[in-house]
Amino acid sequence: MKVRGTVTAATPPSAAGARPPLLEVSGLRVTYGGVVAVSDVDLRIAEGTIYGLIGPNGAGKTSMVDALTGYTRPAAGRIVFGGREIGGLRPYQRARLGLARTFQSGELFDDLTVEENLLVASERVTLGLALRELVLPRRPADGDRTNRDSVDWAISVCGLEDVADRYPAQISLGRRKLVGIARALARRPRLVLLDEPAAGLDTTESLELGRRLRTLPEEHGVTVFLIDHDMGLVLSVCDHLTVLDFGRRIADGTPAVIREDPRVIEAYLGGQHAGSGA
Numbered sequence: 001m002k003v004r005g006t007v008t009a010a011t012p013p014s015a016a017g018a019r020p021p022l023l024e025v026s027g028l029r030v031t032y033g034g035v036v037a038v039s040d041v042d043l044r045i046a047e048g049t050i051y052g053l054i055g056p057n058g059a060g061k062t063s064m065v066d067a068l069t070g071y072t073r074p075a076a077g078r079i080v081f082g083g084r085e086i087g088g089l090r091p092y093q094r095a096r097l098g099l100a101r102t103f104q105s106g107e108l109f110d111d112l113t114v115e116e117n118l119l120v121a122s123e124r125v126t127l128g129l130a131l132r133e134l135v136l137p138r139r140p141a142d143g144d145r146t147n148r149d150s151v152d153w154a155i156s157v158c159g160l161e162d163v164a165d166r167y168p169a170q171i172s173l174g175r176r177k178l179v180g181i182a183r184a185l186a187r188r189p190r191l192v193l194l195d196e197p198a199a200g201l202d203t204t205e206s207l208e209l210g211r212r213l214r215t216l217p218e219e220h221g222v223t224v225f226l227i228d229h230d231m232g233l234v235l236s237v238c239d240h241l242t243v244l245d246f247g248r249r250i251a252d253g254t255p256a257v258i259r260e261d262p263r264v265i266e267a268y269l270g271g272q273h274a275g276s277g278a
């Protein structure tokens with residue numbers, strides 16, 4: 001378990017239940033053959049909040065994100081985004097509706113600059129484009145003003161102005177993680193799902209990431225679904241958390257509630273108090 005520095009929210013975390021849900025998940029179940037990765041999980045993510053998902057290795061977090069974004073077909077469950085049932089939609093169709101994600105591996109194109117990576121990502125998502133991007137990354141055209149504005153906005157939100165012309169290999173891991181987030185933001189999503197954005201970051205980088213994340217709902221109207229092992233980060237930036245263990249939801253509530261939950265302390269923190277170093 002990593003417990004590192006904390007990020008002080010500019011405004012106190014809001015009560016997630018007080019706002020209408022942007023994403024509502026009920027009875028979600030993901031299986032791989034005989035393995036039940038996610039077992040009948042419910043979630044309600046309120047617009048304008050940061051919602052955290054934590055759990056030990058293998059708890060089902062990435063399977064959940066894959067199911068929500070359309071990369072895995074769930075065995076059961078209902079997913080409603082912005083009032084619309086999206087369970088039958090392909091990943092690029094969900095992206096078009098405003099559901100964006102990052103990947104643990106980063107997924108940046110090494111031969112494109114930071115800015116070009118974002119320009120590629122900002123283009124209108126179609127099945128053809130999504131497939132083409134997978135096999136043949138290319139330099140984006142510079143013409144579209146809307147894309148340009150979105151990219152400039154994403155660069156500024158993530159504080160990447162000084163590295164916009166650099167290649168991914170030329171910048172630190174912390175900045176690359178921010179490029180991954182900026183890439184997801186470049187399509188101006190309503191909800192961004194971040195899969196372990198703090199993995200590999202040092203304390204300073206993690207604090208910087210936390211500060212950037214808080215601005216997403218507070219200043220930019222982007223709701224965040226955050227998965228990470230960095231408890232210092234998650235407990236300090238999230239408004240609301242769900243804890244998974246062996247695919248099941250074992251706890252749900254504000255960071256203050258989660259810190260004190262004996263099931264979480266036992267299952268996830270191995271008996272060590274969550275707040276001890278946060």
Ligand SMILES: Nc1ncnc2c1ncn2[C@@H]1O[C@H](COP(=O)(O)OP(=O)(O)OP(=O)(O)O)[C@@H](O)[C@H]1O
Pocket residue numbers: 032035036037055056057058059060061062063064
């Ligand atoms: N493609 C797959 N095929 C078979 N089993 C899988 C597959 N992907 C995940 N699993 C299994 O599903 C369970 C949940 O895995 P998942 O990667 O979703 O957990 P996680 O909480 O994201 O873990 P981590 O924190 O290590 O990334 C694990 O038992 C894992 O071994």
